Amino acid sequence: MPRYFFHVHDGGSVPDDLGLNLPDIDAAQTAAIELSHEILRSELVGPFQDYPSWRIEVSDSPEMSSLPLFVLHFSVTR
Known part of the structure; x- marks a missing residue:
């Protein structure tokens, strides 16, 4: 089962050095969407206060320098 790594960028970078074993890239996409949901719900992060994208x-x-398989963007525009 492949291992996928979810590196978060919010004006800074948070590397994922553990990753998740998932059956395929579709499962990785679902996991990335779920992670974005957790970030958006987090009161500790306050996601768009300091960086809107x-x-x-x-x-x-x-490795953060590796080419991504895909990128999930989320932002707020006022």
Whole structure:
């Protein structure tokens, strides 16, 4: 089962050095959407207070310099 890594970028970067074993890239996409939901619901992060645009880069490597398999963007525009 492949391992996918979910690197979060919000003006800074939070690397994922653990990753998740998932059956395929569709499951990784679902996991990225669920992670964005957790970020948006987090009162600790206050996601759009300091940086209005976020992204989750999903790759098959814990290295942030690796090419992403896909990128999930979420932002607020006023």
